Amino acid sequence: MSEIVRVGVIGAGRIAQRHFRAYGENADKAKVVCAADPNLRAARESAEKFGFKDIYEDYREVLRRDDVEAVSICAPTALHPVIAIAAFEAGKHVLCEKPAGLDASLFRKAMEAGRRSGKVFAMGFMERQMSNAKVLRDLIQSGRIGRPIVARTAAFGSTLHRIPSFVDAEVNGGPFIDMFCHNVDTWSCAFEAKVVSVSANGFIMSEQSAARAKLKSPAIDTGEAVLAFDSGDLGALSAAWSLPDLAELNLLKKSLGDSFLGPKGFILGGVRGTLRVVTAQGVEEFPNDGIDAAHRKQVSAFCDAIRKGTPPGAPPEAGLYTLQVSLAVLKSIREKRVVRIEEI
Numbered sequence: 001m002s003e004i005v006r007v008g009v010i011g012a013g014r015i016a017q018r019h020f021r022a023y024g025e026n027a028d029k030a031k032v033v034c035a036a037d038p039n040l041r042a043a044r045e046s047a048e049k050f051g052f053k054d055i056y057e058d059y060r061e062v063l064r065r066d067d068v069e070a071v072s073i074c075a076p077t078a079l080h081p082v083i084a085i086a087a088f089e090a091g092k093h094v095l096c097e098k099p100a101g102l103d104a105s106l107f108r109k110a111m112e113a114g115r116r117s118g119k120v121f122a123m124g125f126m127e128r129q130m131s132n133a134k135v136l137r138d139l140i141q142s143g144r145i146g147r148p149i150v151a152r153t154a155a156f157g158s159t160l161h162r163i164p165s166f167v168d169a170e171v172n173g174g175p176f177i178d179m180f181c182h183n184v185d186t187w188s189c190a191f192e193a194k195v196v197s198v199s200a201n202g203f204i205m206s207e208q209s210a211a212r213a214k215l216k217s218p219a220i221d222t223g224e225a226v227l228a229f230d231s232g233d234l235g236a237l238s239a240a241w242s243l244p245d246l247a248e249l250n251l252l253k254k255s256l257g258d259s260f261l262g263p264k265g266f267i268l269g270g271v272r273g274t275l276r277v278v279t280a281q282g283v284e285e286f287p288n289d290g291i292d293a294a295h296r297k298q299v300s301a302f303c304d305a306i307r308k309g310t311p312p313g314a315p316p317e318a319g320l321y322t323l324q325v326s327l328a329v330l331k332s333i334r335e336k337r338v339v340r341i342e343e344i
């Protein structure tokens with residue numbers, strides 16, 4: 001067997017571009033040989049840009065190839081578990097983009113298919129690979145800002161107008177599924193804790209808008225959720241993904257930022273950017289090594305898991321757990337009550 005892992009990429013949209021690039025930057029470990037996307041133009045443009053030949057409309061063509069050992073799943077969220085099951089049944093290793101789909105029981109079936117196949121199953125939680133993910137964990141675990149902590153993040157934007165499929169409940173699921181799974185994963189790693197229950201309120205903003213009318217199934221796109229961790233820490237998620245598409249949205253986004261508030265100080269910023277720790281001893285800054293490096297390391301860890309049996313960057317259990325938290329938030333909004341994660 002060659003040392004180089006031959007890869008097919010399924011879905012050739014935005015996030016796939018990062019996968020293509022990351023495989024290229026790991027040329028000693030992997031090579032993309034084909035891609036599939038029902039939008040053949042997207043697949044063709046990727047093939048031309050990243051130097052591979054074969055493209056398909058149907059991802060099953062990728063899975064039929066004996067020379068393809070591994071796939072990256074970069075299709076819309078609803079398809080993640082469906083494609084993962086088919087890939088494991090075809091004997092492929094899987095690097096699956098987050099989130100773990102829209103349905104926890106379907107993702108459990110994907111995990112079972114992965115176990116049966118004995119192949120590597122990695123989830124695309126690339127924040128885990130960022131240098132500041134370790135810095136954040138070390139800061140929190142060393143007690144620099146004390147415990148318990150309130151972690152806060154916000155996702156505000158005009159997603160409804162820019163990429164409507166991301167506020168479709170049947171395609172990508174809206175912000176509580178799509179965006180916050182990163183925060184839940186990163187906070188859980190940093191706290192070394194798990195969310196036990198959630199309490200949330202929310203709604204679909206301006207249900208009557210023309211943009212919304214084009215969606216098959218509008219997702220809850222606006223709301224506030226509080227996550228209770230078994231460590232006593234809290235997480236607060238604020239979402240508004242259907243704001244008007246104004247240039248000044250940048251001002252709003254700049255005015256917000258992630259923060260971690262503790263009894264001995266606070267940390268400003270999320271792991272994707274610079275972290276600033278503020279305590280009575282002063283301010284200390286930690287620059288991050290960036291998103292490209294994170295994707296490069298994620299692909300490297302995936303290839304090492306295949307060839308050397310080392311742990312993949314993020315295991316599928318992280319996918320299931322973060323999806324359970326997201327679904328608990330949506331259930332809490334719908335049923336107007338506190339929801340425990342074990343109910344999902």
Ligand SMILES: NC(=O)c1ccc[n+]([C@@H]2O[C@H](COP(=O)([O-])OP(=O)(O)OC[C@H]3O[C@@H](n4cnc5c(N)ncnc54)[C@H](O)[C@@H]3O)[C@@H](O)[C@H]2O)c1
Nearest residue numbers: 010011012013014015036037039059074075076077097098
């Ligand atoms: N890790 C991250 O930070 C990150 C960032 C962005 C997106 N994502 C995730 O990646 C996924 C894709 O997001 P995106 O922004 O690239 O969306 P996108 O719409 O840009 O790309 C999705 C692509 O999948 C294609 N597709 C649709 N059905 C398909 C099928 N049956 N087989 C193969 N391809 C199919 C579409 O034609 C499209 O080109 C989502 O689940 C999203 O949550 C992860």
